[in-house]
Amino acid sequence: MPLTTEQESRHLEKRHRKARFFAIFCAAITWSSVLLLAVLLYQVSIEGFRWLDWQFISSFPSRFPERAGIKSALVGTIWLISLVALISIPVGVSTALYLEEFAGKGKISKIIEVNVANLAGVPSIVYGILGLAIFVRFFALERSLISGALTMSLLILPVIIIASREAIKTVPQGIRNAAYSLGATKWQTTWAHVLPASFPGIMTGVILALSRSIGETAPLIMIGAMTFVAFLPEGPMDSFTAMPIQIYNWVSRPQEEFHELAAAGIIVLLAVLLAMNATAIFIRNRTERRMK
């Protein structure tokens, strides 16, 4: 007897065809978005490559394109991102831990959950207005790095909280039970087992959130980051500029050279973004491997 009848094999053939079609469909979509990104990069490179040299990276902005550079914006962005990471990661992860592990499943957690999810969808300019009112004016932090970092942290907190909660949810209950049955307190269980086990997932959320904040312009303009800064910030209270603002500024000038400078700025911005993500992914994979 043959393994399958003719009718069965025809049916099987059809199912295989469906699977193949779906695989090709997905691959096509993936590659088209990669292609789009490649075209964008190509375009930007062509335009900006000419300007991309050490002089560009190590110079302050200037009225003369050949003397202008991105130094203050680059340093400002690095400052900003570091502060945002320092503020948003501990706050976001603690919030997620609290909501998942300690708060219980009552009405209040439900309300908080819905609110956080909605906050993730609020336009960034609204956070800018909030930051202006609260940090710049009310707390009188002025148009400083710390105002920018706090505003930006508010903006990305929902993303970090939601991603961290999802990561914490995936930790098997068995691990918690094991810890409790050994006489561990809730805190010991959370700190020694739940947090490490959800770390890779939390890192993914943090990477996404920080990547978003590095490119955000609107809230920074709102709280009044400057567009022409010819000095480097030395502390969180100093005024600053950031790369997206510098790029925006260059793009909005009439001269063609400045548009090319903007392209060069975009390349630097992407490089910083890539470096940051690579570091985070490296850390994540190392801890992931350690846990296996």
Added chain:
Amino acid sequence: MSQFPDSTLAEQNLQMSKKSVLELRNVNIFYSDNQAVNDVSFNIRRNKITAIIGPSGCGKSTLLRSLNRMNDFVDGARVEGELIFSNENLYGKEVDPVEVRRRIGMVFQKPNPFPKSIYNNISWGPLINGYNGSTDELVERSLKQAALWEEVKDRLHESALNLSGGQQQRLCIARALAMEPEVLLMDEPCSALDPISTARIEDLLFELKSSYTIVIVTHNMQQAARISDYTAFMEMGDLIEFNVTKKIFTRPAMKRTEEYVTGRFG
């Protein structure tokens, strides 16, 4: 004592309570509004193995979890009645559940090693509870007790997740033993294991009996008959019968028990 008309019975009772580690008195357990365990009373004797048997859903796991307050983590679970352990009600107001779980350990149905090294799996519990002896010795001793040492002694620092299911379960037993609990609760510890691993764990329980008190939930009648000294038979949340294992399996008092243990269960 006066409430006992027959003095020998009173004496017997006293004798019994000396030998028992845990006394369940009218234990009722609820999940929100549903009652899962109805008015269960029996004693768990020191250095004996007590088996809890009964059809699926009759409340065995629920009852077992109440013995070390693991039900605290189940939403809506509520325990009423008294569970006397070292002259104290486990559910008394002054009792710290963390302390209860430190002294009454648990092995779960599904092996649940921490995603850490074999060594750290064993040492973590004692370390957070203030153990300050040699962890190397502790790890070796616990793994030997759980009959796992020979298989893993050369890879103590590898991840516990690389072990086979049976090895993982023995690791979980070793981890529980490292705490030197007074009572060890086991919820179907062999249900995910092959006959060889099961036999090893049964042998192990036999050896552990001299120094530990064990309560084991099992679906396997032969296993209960082989390893336990006392057996509690439950059905739909009721304790139908509690007695010496031999009695339960040869001359049970209740018809339901007989039907269940002989497999003529409706």
